[in-house]
Amino acid sequence: MMDPIGWAICGLGSVLLLIAALGILRLPDALARQHAATKAVTLAVLVFALGIGLLARDPAWTWRLLALACILILTLPLASHALARAAMRERMQVSGLDQIL
Amino acid sequence: MSLSMLFVLIAGASALMGFYRLLAGPTATDRVVGLDILFAVAIILSLTASWVSGRTVYLDVAIGLALVSSVATLSWARLIQVGAQGGGLGGKQVDAAGGGQDGYQLRSPGDRRGAGWGDAKRDSRRDTRGDSREQSQDGGPGDRRGDIWGHSQGSGQEQEVRS
Numbered sequence A: 001m002m003d004p005i006g007w008a009i010c011g012l013g014s015v016l017l018l019i020a021a022l023g024i025l026r027l028p029d030a031l032a033r034q035h036a037a038t039k040a041v042t043l044a045v046l047v048f049a050l051g052i053g054l055l056a057r058d059p060a061w062t063w064r065l066l067a068l069a070c071i072l073i074l075t076l077p078l079a080s081h082a083l084a085r086a087a088m089r090e091r092m093q094v095s096g097l098d099q100i101l
Numbered sequence B: 001m002s003l004s005m006l007f008v009l010i011a012g013a014s015a016l017m018g019f020y021r022l023l024a025g026p027t028a029t030d031r032v033v034g035l036d037i038l039f040a041v042a043i044i045l046s047l048t049a050s051w052v053s054g055r056t057v058y059l060d061v062a063i064g065l066a067l068v069s070s071v072a073t074l075s076w077a078r079l080i081q082v083g084a085q086g087g088g089l090g091g092k093q094v095d096a097a098g099g100g101q102d103g104y105q106l107r108s109p110g111d112r113r114g115a116g117w118g119d120a121k122r123d124s125r126r127d128t129r130g131d132s133r134e135q136s137q138d139g140g141p142g143d144r145r146g147d148i149w150g151h152s153q154g155s156g157q158e159q160e161v162r163s
Helices: A003-026 A030-055 A059-095 B002-024 B028-053 B057-086 B099-105 B109-113 B119-128 B130-135 B153-162
Strands: none
Touching (some): A003 B028, B028 B057
16 A cells, blocks of 8 residues: 555655756756755655655664665765865856955 | 666666766866765665665665765865865866965955864964975975975965964
8 A cells, every 4th residue: 555655755756866967967057066966866865765665664674764864864964065165165266266255 | 676677767867967977077076966966876776776675785785875975075075175275186276376375365264264174283284394395495486286285385484474
């Protein structure tokens, strides 16, 4: 009974991953690409983990998926922040703004 | 099973786009973004593998991939940022001999603190290297050697003036 819901949520996660990859391919700037990469990819992996957890209703799977979700939520904003700052710094250097500011 | 195959195909398409961004990114940050999405594709593929094979070992692989991905992205971003500040690794090189120093000098103290390596560490490095730099002063404008933290060799003078 839960299987179609699980498959649908997994499909939603993979479609989100595809949208994130399209954003990385198509967006014009490093900052915008980083935005697409970190936020949409985090959501995609979390939704996919939720779908797998609904497919396999087993405590061994559920706890591991919860650990994966906790690690993603705790660490991906850090990496995203550092990446955004590096992108901003690099854009300032390319445009010569760091000679002024 | 066919739905899992669909997931694998979608993840493969995303991995192709990530590889394109990794290979053809104009700046170094774009390459790190491509690496990030490749890690995400690997996590989703290992989740799919765990469901297809019915083993929980691949979930542990996914947890390890998540940890390694965050650490890798953080360290690469920090390296790019420090390189862009002092002019060392990656990005556009400042070709004039004093260009990078001027950009480094005119930065506000808040920005300089944002480098993240810690000001105390930088101060200690500056102090220990003062004497050897004074002796090799006549290197001329061609002497643009920098350490791996991205600070050019000749920028010690302005730092001493500022501090």
